[in-house]
Amino acid sequence: MVGAGAGDSVAGDSMDRLQQLKVFDESKAGVKGLVDSGVTRIPPIFVIPPEDISGDETSSGELTQTQFTIPVVDLGDISSRRPDAVAEVRQAAEMVGFFQVVNHGIPGRVMEMMLEGARKFHELPREVKAEYYTRELTKNVKFMSNFDLYESKSANWRDTLFCVMGPEPLDPHDLPFVCRDITMEYSEEVRKLGITLFELLSEALGLKPDHLIGMDCAKGHVILTNYYPPCPEPELTMGTTKHSDPDFLTLLLQDHIGGLQIQYQNQWIDVPPAPGALVVNIGDLLQLISNDRFKSVEHRAVAKNVGPRVSIACFFTLHLYQSTMLYGPIKELLSEDQPPVYKETSIIDFITYYDGKGLDGKSALTHFKLQRFHAERIFKVDVEDLAYTMEVEVNEKIDAYTFGVVALDILSDLVVAAYGLLPCRPVGGLLPFSPGGGLLPWCPGGGLFTGGFIGGAGRLFTGAASGVVDALFIRQKIRRNRNEPGESGALSHDEKKFTKIGSLLKILGDKGKALEFEWAKWVNVIKDHISDFGSARTCDPESSNWTSFAGTFGYSAPGELAYTMEVHEKINIIAREL
Numbered sequence: 001m002v003g004a005g006a007g008d009s010v011a012g013d014s015m016d017r018l019q020q021l022k023v024f025d026e027s028k029a030g031v032k033g034l035v036d037s038g039v040t041r042i043p044p045i046f047v048i049p050p051e052d053i054s055g056d057e058t059s060s061g062e063l064t065q066t067q068f069t070i071p072v073v074d075l076g077d078i079s080s081r082r083p084d085a086v087a088e089v090r091q092a093a094e095m096v097g098f099f100q101v102v103n104h105g106i107p108g109r110v111m112e113m114m115l116e117g118a119r120k121f122h123e124l125p126r127e128v129k130a131e132y133y134t135r136e137l138t139k140n141v142k143f144m145s146n147f148d149l150y151e152s153k154s155a156n157w158r159d160t161l162f163c164v165m166g167p168e169p170l171d172p173h174d175l176p177f178v179c180r181d182i183t184m185e186y187s188e189e190v191r192k193l194g195i196t197l198f199e200l201l202s203e204a205l206g207l208k209p210d211h212l213i214g215m216d217c218a219k220g221h222v223i224l225t226n227y228y229p230p231c232p233e234p235e236l237t238m239g240t241t242k243h244s245d246p247d248f249l250t251l252l253l254q255d256h257i258g259g260l261q262i263q264y265q266n267q268w269i270d271v272p273p274a275p276g277a278l279v280v281n282i283g284d285l286l287q288l289i290s291n292d293r294f295k296s297v298e299h300r301a302v303a304k305n306v307g308p309r310v311s312i313a314c315f316f317t318l319h320l321y322q323s324t325m326l327y328g329p330i331k332e333l334l335s336e337d338q339p340p341v342y343k344e345t346s347i348i349d350f351i352t353y354y355d356g357k358g359l360d361g362k363s364a365l366t367h368f369k370l371q372r373f374h375a376e377r378i379f380k381v382d383v384e385d386l387a388y389t390m391e392v393e394v395n396e397k398i399d400a401y402t403f404g405v406v407a408l409d410i411l412s413d414l415v416v417a418a419y420g421l422l423p424c425r426p427v428g429g430l431l432p433f434s435p436g437g438g439l440l441p442w443c444p445g446g447g448l449f450t451g452g453f454i455g456g457a458g459r460l461f462t463g464a465a466s467g468v469v470d471a472l473f474i475r476q477k478i479r480r481n482r483n484e485p486g487e488s489g490a491l492s493h494d495e496k497k498f499t500k501i502g503s504l505l506k507i508l509g510d511k512g513k514a515l516e517f518e519w520a521k522w523v524n525v526i527k528d529h530i531s532d533f534g535s536a537r538t539c540d541p542e543s544s545n546w547t548s549f550a551g552t553f554g555y556s557a558p559g560e561l562a563y564t565m566e567v568h569e570k571i572n573i574i575a576r577e578l
């Protein structure tokens with residue numbers, strides 16, 4: 001049996017989804033194998049849940065009322081009409097994210113033979129193709145069906161041969177014989193065309209022609225030959241789920257069948273096959289480095305009951321290449337009016353995130369956005385009986401890091417209030433977790449750590465934003481304050497909370513990680529801990545003996561704190577993404 005088909009419904013019904021995926025995967029025969037086995041209904045793993053179909057079905061792929069068509073850029077003789085070509089590329093990259101190129105220099109013979117070679121590979125006997133079937137990440141040449149088979153909600157009606165063509169030159173012998181020579185030839189042709197396009201795109205951004213090439217955008221590419229067998233129930237599945245591409249640029253060669261659609265003004269627009277043309281689209285990484293000037297547009301390939309359909313996608317990216325280069329918005333494109341939209345990322349981090357997520361219809365770029373919020377009145381905490389009110393208002397643009405700093409500062413105040421803990425024990429003038437000499441300029445309550453002396457209402461955790469918090473130290477401190485014995489035994493409830501905060505502080509100490517942590521998560525941390533500290537104190541009023549060390553370390557806390565304190569959460573967050 002090749003797969004758990006709806007056709008063989010007994011198997012389909014009795015196996016859970018994971019088992020069905022495994023059976024399909026282990027057949028190593030792909031969707032073509034299912035079709036060869038004669039399925040007349042698609043297996044359940046391919047069926048798109050109805051709730052997802054409705055969201056995906058902006059239109060049936062008919063032309064819209066605007067009769068919009070994908071722009072066509074003529075690359076013939078561009079030396080004599082370069083400014084026009086640059087303007088056309090700019091318009092298409094900014095407005096649509098997709099265009100077709102004609103007179104691009106790749107001979108028609110090469111394109112036809114590439115499509116034919118791809119088809120021949122996918123129509124090889126199962127056993128021959130199975131030798132190439134793998135999900136191993138490090139393989140340069142691999143055949144598989146659905147790279148995100150185990151991550152996505154529903155599998156696509158598509159098989160793919162995936163070939164990493166550069167920057168490390170691929171040994172042609174790694175390629176299947178039936179498509180070896182033509183893949184090498186086509187690869188060289190698209191590499192050259194890629195350079196021409198990156199030059200035009202650089203100029204379209206107002207940069208020198210070699211700018212994007214200097215950023216290694218054309219340094220490597222991957223060729224994916226997609227094979228979409230005819231589907232018995234095309235309305236229930238997809239050839240390729242809605243996605244944007246995880247690369248700088250994609251060049252797509254499609255055969256005459258059609259099925260590619262792009263999302264434009266909330267409509268699905270067909271990209272009809274045009275003889276001799278290649279489809280070009282901006283990828284996520286180019287949208288990121290162009291700081292949203294160019295658009296990486298969502299597209300999909302619908303399943304059809306005719307076919308097979310073959311498409312050859314060339315992704316310009318550095319796959320499997322150990323590049324340490326970080327990609328963020330190009331500095332020349334930034335200004336006060338155009339602040340960076342994205343944080344920097346390495347390609348490997350981007351791809352790892354993209355692949356881990358799978359094609360779920362959502363853009364991976366969101367994850368790499370700098371979080372900028374306008375936050376008003378972040379929150380207010382009243383500690384009753386103490387009239388201890390803390391209110392923070394931030395009326396400026398803040399990112400996740402800044403919010404984290406504010407958030408943990410407030411947390412530390414709460415901890416001091418709830419447990420009467422001192423920021424730290426002055427040891428020979430050294431502050432255990434404040435490596436910078438202990439002067440903390442942003443400690444808002446005036447509580448400066450200076451030379452090991454604690455003055456004012458010092459904050460337990462403030463110093464830790466420098467990234468050197470020692471959760472163990474905090475633990476010892478709690479024990480010491482309670483006159484509890486040393487390091488043995490399980491962590492108490494309070495200790496766990498402190499340890500948790502310790503790790504949050506470590507995150508905050510690393511700005512990159514703090515940004516990754518996202519603004520919204522910090523809000524939740526604060527919410528969690530406020531209730532934590534409130535309830536800890538309320539449930540166990542005797543547990544903190546802050547008064548015993550208050551005099552000792554020069555910390556004088558208001559006496560009322562001792563037993564009557566309650567922390568009430570009054571959080572009012574009004575935030576909108578800018």
Ligand SMILES: O=C(O)CCC(=O)C(=O)O
Nearest residue numbers: 226240245260301311313
């Ligand atoms: O086959 C197609 O038309 C589109 C394929 C695609 O979008 C991709 O491989 O990323």
Ligand SMILES: [Fe+2]
Nearest residue numbers: 243244245299
């Ligand atoms: Fe794509």
